[in-house]
Amino acid sequence: MAAVAATLFDTFKSSARRGLGAPLVVLVALAMMMLPLPPFVLDLLFTFNIALSLVILLAVVYVLRPLDFAAFPTVVLMGTLLRLALNVASTRVVLMHGHGGPGAAGKVIEAFGEFVIGGNFAVGLVVFAILTIINFVVVTKGATRVSEVTARFTLDAMPGKQMAIDADLNAGMLTQEQARERRQEVREEADFYGAMDGASKFVRGDATAGILILFINIVGGFAVGVLQHGLSVGDALHNYTLLTIGDGLVAQVPALMLSIATAVIVTRVSRAQDMGKQVVGQVFGQPKALAVAGVVLGVMGVVPGMPNVAFLLLGAACVGGAWLLAKRRAAPAEEAPAEAAAVAAAPGEPAELGWDDVTAVDVIGLEVGYRLIPLVDRNQGGELMGRIKAVRKKLSQELGFLVPAVHIRDNLDLSPNGYRIALLGVPVGEAEVFTDRLLAINPGRVHGTLVGIPTKDPAFGLEAVWIESGAREQAQSLGYTIVDPSTVVATHLSQILQTHAHELLGHEEVQQLLDRLAQSAPKLVEDLVPKRLGLGAVVKVLQNLLAERVPIRNLRTIVESLAEHAAQSQDPGALTAQVRVALGRQIVQEIAGLGAELPVFTLAPELEQILLQSLAGGGPAGAAVEPRLAERLQQNVADAARRQEMAGEPAVLLTAPQLRPWLARFTCHAAPGLHVLAYNEVPDNRRVRLVATLGR
Structure with a gap:
């Protein structure tokens, strides 16, 4: 028997590796429904069914997360189909050969009919009814309700979980790969609980089918025994009822185990431990609860007429367990004072102050x-x-x-x-x-x-x-x-x-950047610092770029641009403008992505001319701009930027190179999301789309 079972298991395992496991189970189940099976084969299949249900139940108990057993809904369907096919095959054997006695349908059904219920069909009916009530009314109904609620809440919570993942990604908590895995896990969770909602209906339908099959077999067997085989009413009732109840119990036990597995997996909470450790740790991990339970059991144990020994033993066990748990939790706390003792040193003569005392x-x-x-x-x-x-x-x-x-x-x-x-x-x-x-x-x-x-x-x-x-x-x-x-x-x-x-970048950080660049381009760094430009000027240019939200990752291009224009000007502002032109492709791509068009709004020519004259007369601080004109300009720019953001497009103000630095500072508080670009910063391969023109 063991050798045959091992052979069947190896065959099924090798078929599953080739992708034939599920189709093979379906074909076998259909063959069992259509073809008559000898009692020996029925015994093998009934035993396999019980073993399979036990393995599924234990796998659910020891799995750490429900998603680790994502194939469970399909397993439930296959197990239910196998059990129903066995019911059809065993019904055929019972009706055809039941007149021969309780052993006509195989040893497994006979064992459940004779040994489990003692050959008394009245006892068998009661036991079957109790198992069915437990399965149908308690376990299956509860699991179905939990599956429905969990599926609904899981699907409703999907948008919030997706946004939480996006928030973690934007905050740097997750990498792109981790975010992709989290999103995949959210989708798999929704699919799993949605499938479990349907799988629980299979289990509930299986329990209902077991009840109907029992009554059909008893009535059908009685009619076949009396009318076709000439048995007496008592013999027919005894034989077919025992066979039917044995058959029902053989099917009901694995059905109950599968129902329990379904209930367990839908009520699980994802933790990094199996269910046994989780339940024991949470139910029996409270010393106070165990102590109170022990006292109650002890009081009941001294009441006359009660089973004193049993109550007193369990009460003592609870109190002892509470004492051990409390002692185990208090052990780490007793070690803490050792650290405090090292801190409490005797005050000595105050030492002389030194530079180490300056924080x-x-x-x-x-x-x-x-x-x-x-x-x-x-x-x-x-x-x-x-x-x-x-x-x-x-x-x-x-x-x-x-x-x-x-x-x-x-x-x-x-x-x-x-x-x-x-x-x-x-x-x-x-x-x-x-x-x-x-x-x-x-x-x-x-x-x-x-x-x-x-x-x-x-x-x-x-x-x-x-x-x-x-x-x-x-x-x-x-x-x-x-x-x-x-x-x-x-x-x-x-x-x-x-x-x-820009406040985090100082001379030390810039020197480190230049030293790293010198490893790959030593001549470039050597020609710039300190021959053409001082380190302080380079620091100021990089700080200006960071203040305008321009990353300095492309340090080679920045240094090349500084080396090229350092001979014409040593002013950090003018050098920053030249570096921005060199980084134009990077700046525009970070604003608008890889699209061919760049939506912009500009200043009206007469307004731009007024601002240029004001800058020429009042300097880059813009002190010569009329206050009311400055207020209207800020308001118009803020409104245009807000419209662009509502349309889902970047807010970009395109202006003359001379005006760009002043406008960037002037509008930074009124429109924080605004990008101010100069005409010469837009690369040649980008098409500019004019959205609006701002006047006075």
Whole structure:
């Protein structure tokens, strides 16, 4: 028997590797329905069915995440089809050979009819009814309801999850490959729970079919035995009822195991541990609950007439388990005072002050309140350090220089949930986060409200709500973008570093960039610094580019342009304009992508002429511009930029090269998303499309 089963298993496994496993199961099931099977083959198939259901149940118990068993809906369908085919095959054998006695349909059915229920068909009916009620009313009905609700909430939450992935990608928390994997996982999760909603209907229909098949077999067998084989009413009722109940129990046991597997997998929560460890850790991991249960059992154990020994033994076991758990949790806490003892040193003679007592200013500083310390403490599961490192890596790759390290310290002067970001010792941003909540950000197209603490996203100023962790699915289904506290702080830091990137670049960083370039182009660097241009001028040009949101990744082109024009001018502003012309292709591509057209709006010729005359008379500060004209110009530029953003296009103001630096500074606060380009910065292969002309 074992050799035959092993041969069948090897055959099925090799067929599955060739992609023939599922079609083979379907063909075998159809053959079982159509062809008569001998009792020995039925015994093999019934045994295989029980073993398969047990393997599926154990696989569900030990799987870490539901998506790790993504083929489960198909497995449920195949298992249900196999069991129904066995019911048809066994029904044929029972009706054809049932007059020969309980062993006519094979040893498995006979064992379930004789041994399991003791040969008493009344007991068999009761046992079958109880198993059916458990399967149909409790397990299957509950699993079906959970599948429906989970599928609905999973599909409703898909847009929110996708936006959360996009937010993490934009903040530098994820790479493109990781974001692609997350999106694929979201799609697979939706497909899985949608398929589970349908698969649970298979299980429910299988339970209903088992009940109908039982009554059909009893009535049909009784009629065949009395009318065709001339059995007495008692003999026919005894033989066919025992065979039918044995057949029903043989099918009902694997059906119950498959129903339990379905219920388990739809009620699982994704954790990095199997279900056994998860249940034991959460149910029996509370010392207080075990202690109270032990006391209650002990009190019941001393009541006269109760089974005292059993209650007292279980009560003592619960109390003992609670004591062991409490002792195990208290052990790490007893080791902590050793560190505190090392700090408490006896105060000695105060030492003389030195330069070491002068605190250096951190380039980038992050101060946190005491309740936010778990976010930055790796020993407490804090993720903020890793997020900040990812932000620095992403910005360094985008901007073209190494972003300095972030120095993190606690500050008791801040509110417990507050944090503050400082650049060169000057605070540039602060906000509050709640470590026990999630931030639900309104991207502008939500369809509902949430209960929580109203606030604004510190990075972009969007309306947001701090919600409880349990309301995550509801918020995602309403269209909110959900982020955790660490992501909120990291995104805020990323936005501030991008805005103030020019302040992070100093002489030391520029020298490092030039040294790296000298490894591949030594003559170029040697001719520029210090022969033609001083290091300070190069630093100022690179800072000007970063201030105007132009990355300095293409350092070779920048240095070549400086070397070419350093003989004509040493002014950093004029050199910056020449470098921008050399980087025109890069600048325009980052604004408008790879499209052939560049949508722009320009100034009316008479307005442009007035501004040129004002600059010539009042200098680049623009002091000679009439205040009312300046106010109208700012308003018109802001309105045009807003219209472009609403149309989903970049806002680009195209102007004369002489006006570009002044207009860029003049409009930076009125229209933060505006890009100001000079005519000579647009590459020849780009077609300019005029959107509007701004007059006085």
